[in-house]
Amino acid sequence: MAALAQEPEDIKDMEAFLKMAKYPLVKHTDMTTEMREEAMDTxxxxxxxxxxxxxxxxxxxxxxxxKKFGAPWHVVAGGYFSYDITFECKNLLYIYLGGTTGVLLWKM
Known part of the structure; x- marks a missing residue:
C-alpha cells in the first residue's frame, strides 16, 4: 500500500527530471565559448x-x-560509460543530452 502512495510523487519527480533534461548538461569542458557552442550544437x-x-x-x-576544427577528433556516446583519456588542452567536452545520453568529445 505504501508503494502505491509513492507513485504520484515518483511520477512528478520523473516529469520534473524530463523537463529539466531538455537542456544539455555540461559535465566538464575546457573549450573556448565559441568552440563549445559549435560542439554542443553539433x-x-x-x-x-x-x-x-x-x-x-x-x-x-x-x-x-x-571539418570545422581540424582532425583528429574522437567521440564516445551512450548511456553508461566512464573515461580516462589524454587530450589536447582546450579541446574536451563532456555533456549529457536528454538526461541519459552522454557525449564525450575530445581532440588528440
Whole structure:
C-alpha cells in the first residue's frame, strides 16, 4: 500500500527530471565559448537525428568536428560509460543530452 502512495510523487519527480533534461548538461569542458557552442550544437543535432543509432551519431559528430576544427577528433556516446583519456588542452567536452545520453568529445 505504501508503494502505491509513492507513485504520484515518483511520477512528478520523473516529469520534473524530463523537463529539466531538455537542456544539455555540461559535465566538464575546457573549450573556448565559441568552440563549445559549435560542439554542443553539433552534438544536439546528431543525438536528435540518430538517437537510436549511436554509431551514426558519433560518426556525424566526428566528421563535423574534423571539418570545422581540424582532425583528429574522437567521440564516445551512450548511456553508461566512464573515461580516462589524454587530450589536447582546450579541446574536451563532456555533456549529457536528454538526461541519459552522454557525449564525450575530445581532440588528440
Amino acid at each position: 552534438c544536439i543535432t546528431a543525438v536528435e537525428k540518430h538517437h537510436a543509432d549511436m554509431e551514426k551519431c558519433t560518426q556525424m559528430i566526428k566528421e563535423t568536428m574534423d
